[in-house]
Amino acid sequence: MRELTYVAKRTVEWREAPDPTLRSGREAIVAPVAATPCDVDSSILAGHGFIEPPFALGHECVARVVETGDAVTAVAPGDLVVVPWSINCGTCDRCRAGLTAHCTAVPYMAMYGAPIGGRRGGLFSDLVRVPYADAMLVPLPAGLDPVAMASASDNWSLAWRLVAPHLKARPGARVLVVARGSIGLYVCDIARALGASEVLYVDPDPEHRTLARTFGAATAETLEPVPQSFDIAVEATGRVEQLALALKCLTPEAICESAGNHFRPGELPLLDMYLTGVTLRIARDSVRAHIPDALALAASGTVAPEKVVSHVIDWEDLPAALPEKHLKPVFVRADE
Ligand SMILES: [Zn+2]
Ligand SMILES: [Zn+2]
Numbered sequence: 001m002r003e004l005t006y007v008a009k010r011t012v013e014w015r016e017a018p019d020p021t022l023r024s025g026r027e028a029i030v031a032p033v034a035a036t037p038c039d040v041d042s043s044i045l046a047g048h049g050f051i052e053p054p055f056a057l058g059h060e061c062v063a064r065v066v067e068t069g070d071a072v073t074a075v076a077p078g079d080l081v082v083v084p085w086s087i088n089c090g091t092c093d094r095c096r097a098g099l100t101a102h103c104t105a106v107p108y109m110a111m112y113g114a115p116i117g118g119r120r121g122g123l124f125s126d127l128v129r130v131p132y133a134d135a136m137l138v139p140l141p142a143g144l145d146p147v148a149m150a151s152a153s154d155n156w157s158l159a160w161r162l163v164a165p166h167l168k169a170r171p172g173a174r175v176l177v178v179a180r181g182s183i184g185l186y187v188c189d190i191a192r193a194l195g196a197s198e199v200l201y202v203d204p205d206p207e208h209r210t211l212a213r214t215f216g217a218a219t220a221e222t223l224e225p226v227p228q229s230f231d232i233a234v235e236a237t238g239r240v241e242q243l244a245l246a247l248k249c250l251t252p253e254a255i256c257e258s259a260g261n262h263f264r265p266g267e268l269p270l271l272d273m274y275l276t277g278v279t280l281r282i283a284r285d286s287v288r289a290h291i292p293d294a295l296a297l298a299a300s301g302t303v304a305p306e307k308v309v310s311h312v313i314d315w316e317d318l319p320a321a322l323p324e325k326h327l328k329p330v331f332v333r334a335d336e
Contacts, residue, residue, distance in 0.1 A: 001018075003016075003126075004322070006044060006045070009045070010045055012323060014318075022129075026071050026131070026134065027130060027133055029065075029127055029129055030083060031064050032126075032333070033062055034333075034336075035058055036330045039236065039259075039261075044114075048238075055114060055115045056112075058123035059114070059154060060153040061123040061124075062149055064078065064080055064336070065077050074133065074139075081138060082138040083137060085287060086109075086110065086112075088288055095135065100286040101286040102286065106118075138291045138295065141299045148298070151308075152294060153287070156186050159187045159294075160293060161294075163196075167195060167196060172195055173231035174197055174198040175187075175191045176199075177199060177201045177236075179236040180236065182327060184212075185208060186305060188201050188215040189303045189307075191217075191232075193297065193300075198218070199215070200218050201219045202219070202222065209221070215304075234246075235259065243258055243262070247278060248269055253278075254276070255278075260284065268280075308328050309330050314331070314332065315331050
């Protein structure tokens, strides 16, 4: 089989690898049918990552189950499933507490699409081994399109986590979104669907802003901080100075969520944060715990994640098309 491998800045290529095989009864082999780059993959492709290539890329996909071990009961060959970006066992204390990105049964930060905590391959591969099939895989609800939900492995479900619980605690809150890619647009969609009274989306990209307006958001190219204007802020730019600006816009005891991946250092306005009383949450997302909630919202028909899909591209075109700068291209297998 082939693995799409990141080899150098703006360069990926197919590399041959042995077909994965079941190593225990708890495993499954899956074949991605719709896969898409995470927003952080754009940074990696642009050369801003911190891991030396080569490595297999990709950690967002809907896949078809090809083979399952004897002990697997939750999925069967032929099922369409969401494959979470991080590897988790489902039975350790952390997993049972919902902290699936911090599973203690696997090396620290074990994930697809980056060789951290071992090499697990990427989800832009022809076949993928899933070590804990029952714990990890989430069946795609009937009626949901694999292309629209390819991002449920990470960015869509992360966006749900960044805003949904906070809107539940603060009904009708005003939401500020400072972003650069799919995560922020998904947040706009979800925030509007869950009753935000106001959403402001800040992004220098005019096409992204146009899309945000279709989700009912007001938009701005840059953020001019106005104190006490938002109850919830979401930053998904990977830039510390943008996080700092967002933090200056908040009401007392507001919540600011950051999607992280700040590869360069910077300063935060800690005195402003202290005086306002701000909770800043910046966390690698334990996505497996809330993929079902994020899929349920998608299935409710009140949101439109398919609008963020910018291009649908054939799987065979991955090496040429992935390094191009697109908002959210989804790569699909022709035989599906
Ligand atoms: Zn990601
Ligand atoms: Zn675990």
